[in-house]
Amino acid sequence: MKLIIDYNSLMETIDQNHLTSDTLQKAKQMGFSDNQIAAAVKSTELAIRKKREEFNIKPCVKQIDTVAAEWPATTNYLYLTYNAIQHDLEFTEPHIMVIGSGVYRIGSSVEFDWCAVGCLRELRRLGKKTIMV
Structure with a gap:
């Protein structure tokens, strides 16, 4: 936590x-959003996003192995990270994105959003190829 606070303080000086x-x-x-970076350096979220694009800083798609490699997984659980190359x-191929109901709620979750x-x-x-968010 201290590292995050210290890094935010450093960005505030830039x-x-x-x-x-x-x-x-x-x-x-470290997990800072474009909006948080913008607030620290007194800029806008859009300007930070543009700068990220200029620097070619993009997240990578990573896969979670939900079955610990014991057998082939039949579902893909994916996440984005800036901690990969x-x-x-x-x-x-083109995919169609289906957007789920949102954050976990009692009695339902993205996996069970029927x-x-x-x-x-x-x-x-x-x-059609699909991806669910």
Whole structure:
């Protein structure tokens, strides 16, 4: 926690025009959002995003092995991280994104959001590639 607070304090001493690729990369790796970085360097979220794009700082897609490599996983649980240099998966074909109901709620979760699951099943039946968020 102290490292995060100290890094935020460091960013507060940096003018937005002097924000380096290394500083921005480290902030993203520590979990700072573009909005939090913008607040620290007195900029805007859009300006930080643009700077990230200029520096080619992008997250990587990583896969969670939910079965501990005991047998092939039939579902993909993916996340984005700035603490990697290559993707675990490549999406070479077009996919349709299905958005779930949101954060976990008592009695339901993204995995069991049956409206979204029904949508996914129908899209797959039609031969479409899908991803659920």
